[in-house]
Amino acid sequence: MAAVTGVTVADLEFQAANLDVARAAAVYREHGALVVRGLMQPYVDRIRADIMQAVDAAVALLPQARQIDEGWSTPDGTLFIPAPAGFHRDRQVMVSSCRYQTSAEFFRSAFDPTALDLVEAILGPDVELFMNGQCLVKEPVGGHAKHLHQDAGYFEHKYEGPCAILSYAVPTDLVNGALYVVPGSHKLGMLRHVDTTSHLGLDPAEWSWDDALPICGEPGDSIFFHVKTIHGSPSNHSQGPRPVFIHRYRAAADYVVISATSAAKRAAAEQHVAAAKKENQLGFMVRGTRRWEDRTDG
Ligand SMILES: O=C(O)CCC(=O)C(=O)O
Numbered sequence: 305m306a307a308v309t310g311v312t313v314a315d316l317e318f319q320a321a322n323l324d325v326a327r328a329a330a331v332y333r334e335h336g337a338l339v340v341r342g343l344m345q346p347y348v349d350r351i352r353a354d355i356m357q358a359v360d361a362a363v364a365l366l367p368q369a370r371q372i373d374e375g376w377s378t379p380d381g382t383l384f385i386p387a388p389a390g391f392h393r394d395r396q397v398m399v400s401s402c403r404y405q406t407s408a409e410f411f412r413s414a415f416d417p418t419a420l421d422l423v424e425a426i427l428g429p430d431v432e433l434f435m436n437g438q439c440l441v442k443e444p445v446g447g448h449a450k451h452l453h454q455d456a457g458y459f460e461h462k463y464e465g466p467c468a469i470l471s472y473a474v475p476t477d478l479v480n481g482a483l484y485v486v487p488g489s490h491k492l493g494m495l496r497h498v499d500t501t502s503h504l505g506l507d508p509a510e511w512s513w514d515d516a517l518p519i520c521g522e523p524g525d526s527i528f529f530h531v532k533t534i535h536g537s538p539s540n541h542s543q544g545p546r547p548v549f550i551h552r553y554r555a556a557a558d559y560v561v562i563s564a565t566s567a568a569k570r571a572a573a574e575q576h577v578a579a580a581k582k583e584n585q586l587g588f589m590v591r592g593t594r595r596w597e598d599r600t601d602g
Pocket of ligand 1: 440441450455481482483535536537548550
């Protein structure tokens, strides 16, 4: 697949200070991606400490890990996947246990006023959190690639779907695993996903890193992306860990209709779309009000 546009990082980029919210929201709507430099800077040092503490605890818990479809889960809820050849352990961290229930600073950062002004401009007045926050870590010297995918492959929604804010917790570049996005790809609709080493991903014969735009950044820089924007990040070839933290928001009336982590599970879940309901998917409200009619929809 050829690159969709000639969009550069500069076309997507804003500074958090004195942000022009309406203009930034317009860039998001057009490209399905947006970079806000320094947005999470006030929180990043504490969040990074919480993530890395969670990783150390999880590695100590590895003897108690149980096998699950996606890899192995330690009792704290960390997801491990197979490590590459030559790695010093047979399993590597993918998703840490750091989430809103475990890190006060991570939870507090989800309510950042500038982030919420922007999310409200994108999603409308009534906004809830989707999921409990997610912190992914690429371990040093070979930490996993997250292959190009649409988040909608994992959680397709009834309406617009979530807006994600992924923030770097360390300086992140082409060596340690910058996030790549395909600007404009949110307009392509739902694409076919296959099984990869990082779970659902686009067929590598159809989409490659050459089709995507890498976004390097500093700790606290944030990348917004649409649930259908193609994105991913290559392996970490540096000597240090590469953590990120992700907030996801959606319109308060929206809900998941297909949830899956493999192609077979997606195919099965596609049979039950009509049964999906909002009422058992209430996230914490961050802007506006919950409306009763939204809860009974579906
Ligand atoms: O860790 C990353 O860079 C990618 C995370 C990601 O793509 C996701 O969680 O959807």
